[in-house]
Amino acid sequence: MIAETGLIALLIAAALALLQAFLGFGALRPGGEPLLRAVRPVAIVQAAMTVTAFAMLLLVFARTDLSVKLVAEDSATTLPLLYRITGAWGNHEGSMLMWITILALSGAAVAIFERRLPERTLAATIGAQGLIALGFFAFLLFSSNPFERLATPPAEGAGFNPLLQDPGLAFHPPTLYVGYVGLSVAFSFAVGALLTRDVGPAFARAMRPWVLGAWIFLTLGITAGSYWAYYELGWGGWWFWDPTENASLMPWLAATALLHSVSVLATRDGLRAWTIMLAVVAFSMSMVGTFLVRSGILTSVHAFALDPRRGAFILILLALYIGGALALFGARIATVAEGNRFDPISREGALVANNLLLSAILGVVLIGTLYPLLTQAMGTQISVGPPYFNAAAGPIALILVAIMAAGPMMRWRRDRLVDVGRRVAIPAAIVVVALVVVLVALPGLRILPLLGLVLAAGTAAASVAPLWKRNLRRTPLFTWGMVVAHLGVAVSLAGMASESAFSQETLVAARPGDTVRVGPYAVHLAAVDPVAGPNYTAVRATLVATRGQGAPIVLHPEQRTFDNPPQQTAESAIATRLDGQLYTVVGEPVPGGRWQLRLWWKPFVTLIWAGGTLIALGGALSLLGRALPRRRARPVREGYAR
Amino acid sequence: MTLRTIRILLWLPLIAFLLILAAVASGLIKPHSTNVPSQMIGQPLPPFDLASGRGDAIRVRAAGFADGKPHLLNFFASWCVPCVGEAPQLLAIKQAGIAIEGIAVRDRPADLAEFLTRNGDPYDRIGLDDTSGVQMALGSSGVPETFVVDGHGIIRAQHIGAIGPQDVADMLAAVRSAQ
Numbered sequence: 001m002i003a004e005t006g007l008i009a010l011l012i013a014a015a016l017a018l019l020q021a022f023l024g025f026g027a028l029r030p031g032g033e034p035l036l037r038a039v040r041p042v043a044i045v046q047a048a049m050t051v052t053a054f055a056m057l058l059l060v061f062a063r064t065d066l067s068v069k070l071v072a073e074d075s076a077t078t079l080p081l082l083y084r085i086t087g088a089w090g091n092h093e094g095s096m097l098m099w100i101t102i103l104a105l106s107g108a109a110v111a112i113f114e115r116r117l118p119e120r121t122l123a124a125t126i127g128a129q130g131l132i133a134l135g136f137f138a139f140l141l142f143s144s145n146p147f148e149r150l151a152t153p154p155a156e157g158a159g160f161n162p163l164l165q166d167p168g169l170a171f172h173p174p175t176l177y178v179g180y181v182g183l184s185v186a187f188s189f190a191v192g193a194l195l196t197r198d199v200g201p202a203f204a205r206a207m208r209p210w211v212l213g214a215w216i217f218l219t220l221g222i223t224a225g226s227y228w229a230y231y232e233l234g235w236g237g238w239w240f241w242d243p244t245e246n247a248s249l250m251p252w253l254a255a256t257a258l259l260h261s262v263s264v265l266a267t268r269d270g271l272r273a274w275t276i277m278l279a280v281v282a283f284s285m286s287m288v289g290t291f292l293v294r295s296g297i298l299t300s301v302h303a304f305a306l307d308p309r310r311g312a313f314i315l316i317l318l319a320l321y322i323g324g325a326l327a328l329f330g331a332r333i334a335t336v337a338e339g340n341r342f343d344p345i346s347r348e349g350a351l352v353a354n355n356l357l358l359s360a361i362l363g364v365v366l367i368g369t370l371y372p373l374l375t376q377a378m379g380t381q382i383s384v385g386p387p388y389f390n391a392a393a394g395p396i397a398l399i400l401v402a403i404m405a406a407g408p409m410m411r412w413r414r415d416r417l418v419d420v421g422r423r424v425a426i427p428a429a430i431v432v433v434a435l436v437v438v439l440v441a442l443p444g445l446r447i448l449p450l451l452g453l454v455l456a457a458g459t460a461a462a463s464v465a466p467l468w469k470r471n472l473r474r475t476p477l478f479t480w481g482m483v484v485a486h487l488g489v490a491v492s493l494a495g496m497a498s499e500s501a502f503s504q505e506t507l508v509a510a511r512p513g514d515t516v517r518v519g520p521y522a523v524h525l526a527a528v529d530p531v532a533g534p535n536y537t538a539v540r541a542t543l544v545a546t547r548g549q550g551a552p553i554v555l556h557p558e559q560r561t562f563d564n565p566p567q568q569t570a571e572s573a574i575a576t577r578l579d580g581q582l583y584t585v586v587g588e589p590v591p592g593g594r595w596q597l598r599l600w601w602k603p604f605v606t607l608i609w610a611g612g613t614l615i616a617l618g619g620a621l622s623l624l625g626r627a628l629p630r631r632r633a634r635p636v637r638e639g640y641a642r
Numbered sequence: 643m644t645l646r647t648i649r650i651l652l653w654l655p656l657i658a659f660l661l662i663l664a665a666v667a668s669g670l671i672k673p674h675s676t677n678v679p680s681q682m683i684g685q686p687l688p689p690f691d692l693a694s695g696r697g698d699a700i701r702v703r704a705a706g707f708a709d710g711k712p713h714l715l716n717f718f719a720s721w722c723v724p725c726v727g728e729a730p731q732l733l734a735i736k737q738a739g740i741a742i743e744g745i746a747v748r749d750r751p752a753d754l755a756e757f758l759t760r761n762g763d764p765y766d767r768i769g770l771d772d773t774s775g776v777q778m779a780l781g782s783s784g785v786p787e788t789f790v791v792d793g794h795g796i797i798r799a800q801h802i803g804a805i806g807p808q809d810v811a812d813m814l815a816a817v818r819s820a821q
Contacts, residue, residue, distance in 0.1 A: 277655065284659075291666075311670045319663055326656035334649055370662060373669040 003068050003147040006056030010097075010147070013049035013104065014137035016042055017130045020107070024127015028120060028195055036119055039126045040111040046133070047108030054101040057146055061088040067153035070094065070146050076157035076564055078535045079165070086169040087160045092294060092310075093146035095173065099290065100136045102174075102181040107133065110185055116206040117189075118198055125185075125192035132184055135317040143310050159564035162536070168228035172221060176248055179218025180286045183251055185210040186258060187283035190276045191325055194332045199272045200339075204265035207279070209626055211262055215255045216619035222248050223612030234570035234585045236600045238499070238608055241389045246369040247289025250362055254282035257358040260351045265339070268412060270348055272339040274355065280329060284322040285362070291318055292369065343414040350407035357400040364392045394448050401455050401493060404486060405462035427465065431458035445501055452497030459490035477625025485618025492611025498604040509594040519601025521545045521582055528586070528595055536562045538571070541586040541595065545575060557586040581605050680781030680789075680800050687715075687795050688779040692769025695746045695754045702743060702769030708795035712820040714742045714813070715789040716765070717777055719749050720757035722785045728804035729761035735810060736764040740817050744768040747777050747785050788813070792820040 020042045027035040057070075062085050066072045074091040075084055083090075089098045107129035114122055140146070189207045193199045225248065230238040239245060258278040264271045291314040342348040367374075368384050409423040434457040438450060445453075463486035466479060506518040515524045526542040538560040545553045555573040562569070575582040580603035587596030682688070687704040694700045707713055716732060718725040736742055744765035746754055754768065771777055780789060780797070790799040790813075798820040805813055 273652075281655075312667075315663070315667060315670060322659055323656065323663070326659055330653040330656055333652055370665065374665045 002056050002059050002063075002065065003149060006053045006060070007145070007147040009049045009052040009056065010137065010141060013046050013053065014134065014141060016046035016049060017104075017133040017137055020046055020130030021127050021134060022130075024123045024125070024130055025195075027123035027127070036123050039123050043107045043111035043126050043130065046130070047104040050101045050104035050133075054097055057094055057097055058085055058088050060147075061085055061094075064157065066155075066157055067150055069148040069150050072150055072154050072157050074158065074160055076159045076535075078156075078564065079160055080534050082167065082170065083160060083165045087164070089173055090160060090164045090169055093140070093144045096136070096140055096144050096294065097146050098174065099177055099181055100133060100140060102177050103129070103133050103136065103184055106182055106185050107188075110188070110210070114206065116202065117192075118196070118202075121189075121192045121196045121198050121203070123192075124195045125188045128188035128191040129184060132188070132321060135321065139310075139313050139317060143313050156564075159562070161565070162560065162562040162567045162569045163232060165535075165562075166228070166232050168224065168232065172224045172228050175217050175224060176221030179214050179216070179221050179255075180248065180251060180289070182210070182214030182217060183255055183283040183286050185214065186255075186279040187325065190279035191328065194276060194325075194328045194336075197332065197336055199265075199276060199336045201266050201269050204262045204275065208259075208262050208266055209623055211255060211259055211279075211282075212619055212623045212626070215252070215259055216616050216623065218248070218252050218255060219612060219616040219619060222252055223609050223616065226612070227609045231572050231574055231583075232569075234572045234598075236503075236505070236572075236583055236585075236598070236602070238605070241368070241386050243369050244289070244293050246365050247285075247292050250285040250289060250365055250369075251282050253358050253362040253365070254278055254285050257355045257362075258282050261355055264348050264351050268342065268348055269339045270342055271352070271355075272336055273333045274352075276333060276336075277329060278355070280322070280325045281362075284318075284325070285366075287314075287318055287321065291315060342412075345410070345415050345417055345420065347407060347410045347412045347415070350403055350410050353403050354400060354407060357396055357403065361393050361396050361400070364396065365389065368392070390448070398448075398451050398455055401459055401489060404489060405455075405459040408466045408482060408486070409462065423465070424462065427458045427462035430461045431455065434458065442501075449497040449501035452493050453501070456490045456494035456497060459493065460487060463487040463490055477628070478622040479625075481618045481620070481622030481625055483618070484621055485615045488611045488614025488616075488618055490611070491607050491614055492609075495604055495607025495609075495611055499602050499608065502603045503605075504601045506597075506599045508597050508599075509590040509592075510597045511592075511594050516597060516599060518582070518599040519580075519603070520547045521599075521601060522547075523582075523584070523597075523599055525595070525597065531558070533560065535564065536560045539586065539589075539595075541584075541597070543573070543584055543597075545582055545584075553582070555582070555584050557584045559586050559588070576606060579603055679802075680797070682779075682781045682797050683800055685797055687791060687797060688776075690769075690776045690779065692745065692771060692776065695744070695749065695751055695768035695770045697751050700767055702745065702767045704795065707743070707791050708793065710793040711741065712793055712798075712817045713791045714740055714817060715745065715780075715791050716742055717745050717747055717771075717780075717782050717785050717787045719747045719785050720753040721749070722747075724804040725757075725786045726761055727806075728786050729764070731805045731807060731810050731813075732764040733762045735805075735813060735817075738814055740814070741766050745771050745776055747771050747774055790816045790820050 020039065023035045023039045023042060026032050027039060060068050060071055061075055062081070064071060064075055064077045064084055070091060070093050075087045079087065088094045107126060110122075110129065111126055117125065186207060189203070189210070193203050225245070226238050229240065230236070258275065261271045261275045261278055265275045291311070294310060294314060368389050371384050405427060406420070406424050410420055431454055434454045438445065438453055463483055466483055467475060504519045506516055508516050510516055510525045512525050512527050515522050517523070522545070524544045524546070526544050528539055528541050531538050531540045538558040540556050540558045543555040543557065545555060553575045555575055557573040558571040560569045560571055570585045570587065572583055572585045574584070580601060583600040583602060585598040587598060589595055687707055689704045691704070692702045694702070707715075714735065718728070732742060742764050744767070746768055749770060751770075769776070786804050788801040788805060789797050792798050799816045801809065801813065
């Protein structure tokens, strides 16, 4: 009955999504005002139905109801409870249901909380949200029904991908999806505004918190995903330019650009068309990403199923939604009144440069990701890897960071180059000093890591510059947000440059009793023992790492063997210190009683994710600052209250 | 810019998107193949010079292929299970009078000797490719894989995966046409 309840809830939600689209767009017609009031409740009930369906899916997974096909194929009774539940979205159908649940919740959130948007634009926005949901409900019901029953349930499920059996699965996909799908709100706002031709500062101020919210989650999701891949895959890398990673990076790049252009629109009423375009592009990238991953058209660790029929279905949805929005853009945007103009040397100018560079990186990543498909269409098979992405995106990213550092020091509307020069003098001096220090102390460094380190130092200084000579208690929270986020970029950049420049790797076949050196550590292989987990067996190495006279660190990397489904995974063991991480993996046994040991010393690698977290924290401060503007504006009366 | 050009520019995003869509759709319609053909077909063999896998002094050199008669160049390894299945077909091809050069990928002479004793030895020479460098240079993505090299040292054809009993006739034809 649980599965059937879920299916029925899904059907009702789909019907409500249709109604929602009908009411939302219908409200735009002359005499459609009565429909305005009905749109909000429909969106809320639609979300409630979708959440019900998702809850039913969690329930059948938690109870391992093997008569449900999805459970039988992707779970097993022997799994620990955590993975029985998170396994609900560790497969194609479940993950699509989570996607659409977040879509419905986003629509409901707009219906409940959005008060600033003009009523007609809001109705069109909610209508667009319903229309998007309708397509994906159809996709779920016609080609990926998660509640399908089996006539004869098996005695045991087929098990769950061991790589996904990690607490990271509880956190990473939901966070990423909130970011990914949260961008649908910006998309629907853009469609709504194009329909009502109401694009201006008020619209931008209404849209900004939604973009910020999605962007914060996207940032967190990517950061968490990067760390998860880093420790779970056991390859010691933190970014692989895997199609799915790119699929999350592309919306992030577009959303970052959007975040900044929407600020220009909100404060200076400039960049109207550009902001609308970015709002369409950001969620389009989310949908393209969903398509790339879900169709299995590009093979990847994230592709659960290779199914061209599903691919064709999503492709048609993409053509309708993205094509429709872009066509609406082409037809309508010329009739939107032009916004304010500004000087190239100004805060707006820097933001436009930042936008163009972000878009350039987005283009580089998009072309690299689709390259295998594009060349295949022309008859050859070529794919591009990290060398392309690093070489093409790296330099643009460095220029982008430099402009990001200078931008906040420029005035709105018009500035003088001389004045800007004076303000960036200190960070520029820091860059020069850092360059000299790095060149002298670390000769032979490759060019990209070198520039990365030097720029990170300058950017860190420049990012806190807006706080210079300000009363810190009266500085608005959103200014703090910007400072913290930009500082996060500098921190993350320093981590990336340090990891790529100074990582040391050792691969040896060691006997118990051997000692291996990596970086500043001497790693002693004390023992290799068999251990048993809840649903796997493993060999576990005991490593004792010492550094100079310091206390020894004990590490236990494992090589796990799962039998349902049969697969081996390397479970890395990582020791985190202030100045870096010691990363250890134990591999296959080698004849002669030896074991493959792979050891890395990665100086300051944790800065990458610390920076990512700071960026998200900056976003959160900004969001808070915009949500509570009055509290800050009130005069501070010191000395009165005790 | 005139108003007219601006109006046309506004449709550019849609056009770009439709182009991408067309490329992606063609990727969906075409049958999905995981076999990636080498870009080296029609090119001369990249230079290499490998130590013998039999412990003797007979090296395997790229230059040695340009001796006027076609060769098969077979990538294999003692640790590769499909290579065991392929062995009888390679022996049959050798008996038909074709020279087969072997390149053992990431292998050891002791393991190789055992593999050859158990499965037969169709190879004129065997080179050791300890780093997969030669395999990469030829655009091969796995073992077993077999290339047809003509008498001028030009790569003529590639067979990805094990040569099954049904493939022997095709391989013989491919070698003969590579004279």
